[in-house]
Amino acid sequence: RKGKMAKSTQLIDNEVFRAYATYAGIVLLKMMLMSLITAYFRMTRKAFANPEDAASLGKGESAKKYVRTDADVERVRRGHLNDLENIVPFVGIGLLYALSGPELSSALLHFRIFAGARILHTFAYLLALPQPSRGLSWAVGYSVTFSMAYRALKAVWLL
Amino acid sequence: RKGKMAKSTQLIDNEVFRAYATYAGIVLLKMMLMSLITAYFRMTRKAFANPEDAASLGKGESAKKYVRTDADVERVRRGHLNDLENIVPFVGIGLLYALSGPELSSALLHFRIFAGARILHTFAYLLALPQPSRGLSWAVGYSVTFSMAYRALKAVWLL
Amino acid sequence: RKGKMAKSTQLIDNEVFRAYATYAGIVLLKMMLMSLITAYFRMTRKAFANPEDAASLGKGESAKKYVRTDADVERVRRGHLNDLENIVPFVGIGLLYALSGPELSSALLHFRIFAGARILHTFAYLLALPQPSRGLSWAVGYSVTFSMAYRALKAVWLL
Numbered sequence: 001r002k003g004k005m006a007k008s009t010q011l012i013d014n015e016v017f018r019a020y021a022t023y024a025g026i027v028l029l030k031m032m033l034m035s036l037i038t039a040y041f042r043m044t045r046k047a048f049a050n051p052e053d054a055a056s057l058g059k060g061e062s063a064k065k066y067v068r069t070d071a072d073v074e075r076v077r078r079g080h081l082n083d084l085e086n087i088v089p090f091v092g093i094g095l096l097y098a099l100s101g102p103e104l105s106s107a108l109l110h111f112r113i114f115a116g117a118r119i120l121h122t123f124a125y126l127l128a129l130p131q132p133s134r135g136l137s138w139a140v141g142y143s144v145t146f147s148m149a150y151r152a153l154k155a156v157w158l159l
Numbered sequence: 160r161k162g163k164m165a166k167s168t169q170l171i172d173n174e175v176f177r178a179y180a181t182y183a184g185i186v187l188l189k190m191m192l193m194s195l196i197t198a199y200f201r202m203t204r205k206a207f208a209n210p211e212d213a214a215s216l217g218k219g220e221s222a223k224k225y226v227r228t229d230a231d232v233e234r235v236r237r238g239h240l241n242d243l244e245n246i247v248p249f250v251g252i253g254l255l256y257a258l259s260g261p262e263l264s265s266a267l268l269h270f271r272i273f274a275g276a277r278i279l280h281t282f283a284y285l286l287a288l289p290q291p292s293r294g295l296s297w298a299v300g301y302s303v304t305f306s307m308a309y310r311a312l313k314a315v316w317l318l
Numbered sequence: 319r320k321g322k323m324a325k326s327t328q329l330i331d332n333e334v335f336r337a338y339a340t341y342a343g344i345v346l347l348k349m350m351l352m353s354l355i356t357a358y359f360r361m362t363r364k365a366f367a368n369p370e371d372a373a374s375l376g377k378g379e380s381a382k383k384y385v386r387t388d389a390d391v392e393r394v395r396r397g398h399l400n401d402l403e404n405i406v407p408f409v410g411i412g413l414l415y416a417l418s419g420p421e422l423s424s425a426l427l428h429f430r431i432f433a434g435a436r437i438l439h440t441f442a443y444l445l446a447l448p449q450p451s452r453g454l455s456w457a458v459g460y461s462v463t464f465s466m467a468y469r470a471l472k473a474v475w476l477l
Binding site for chain 1: 174185188190209239250
């Protein structure tokens, strides 16, 4: 029984923490996917940021012309930066929220809506869908993070 | 008594962790505010990064002229990126430091100075205050994070 | 004995967590170093992003010419952003992985390879080493993070 008691204080046995870990893992993997999409567009569009990256396409001057920006590459990069700006607060504030003792159902609601909103945001950005599709999906994710911050700060507040 | 003992091993009951969570939440919310300020300047300056964002301002060619950079928008964006570069290490290293068992007074000193420095940094950046106001506020936050990293690594070091 | 039992549930006494904290601290400090290298190049190349930063080099028009981009500064900035894009997922997913109860030897292998790969990546980027040196070091770090995500999600999965 003592062993069980000790085990029950492990974070990994806490259902809210497991839900947090699952969704934090999913959105971080989604963010990592942006690197692969950027690399794909850089290679197919032949648009590189560094001379050494373009070197395989030709020697000297003929390679230099591939050190350039491309509208599609820049679009993916903006989506990636937007992920950093929004997923970093989710991962940080979400951890504090998960440790503040919320109901599992309430926590799952926050995590699922955030993950869904960020996946929609990526589609809206990469496919250049008409607004307000991207704006709305951004605002939903932002609001969920704000709601978690409010609940976490109310529980832990020690200034 | 057993219930109480178990409870006392919860992170949420640790005062240093609660202080960390409070200040990590505050600086992450401050960072999130930069998104709203960017959106405000993009709309008032009519300077957008994507054609679909400018589409509401006109059709075809008349909308294209609003896909442009603006000095005020770029200034907020640099401030936002500087937040990412500095608040991410604070949140990560601060968690390790909080879990390494520092005195509450010492931890509060680190967290308060960092949060104050980053708020001053934002004012210095957005209002374009003369240097070294921005440089100094950046250096103070940087030094606090470095101090926390030194203390945390000394306590946990396992290479 | 009770005191000891309680203590053994502290994260700081968990060897895998201590290894995680050590390597997360190291790669976050490495990322912070990029700020200092950027500042060094901005000052030696006299290439600033803000008029108030260039003001010390001259008055009015003579200072304005130093508000410009420089190839070396931009290279360090790309390296810094690449760190954010890769070290943020490592720190987040690594924490979940460390808490999911892996073997110490397996965890150390992941953390050491990641830290080594990111240090090589920085050298490859700043010295503009021929490809595929930078590409390979990036891919190794990316794969390690992916492997940790797979193991962590398998252990915690609660959708």
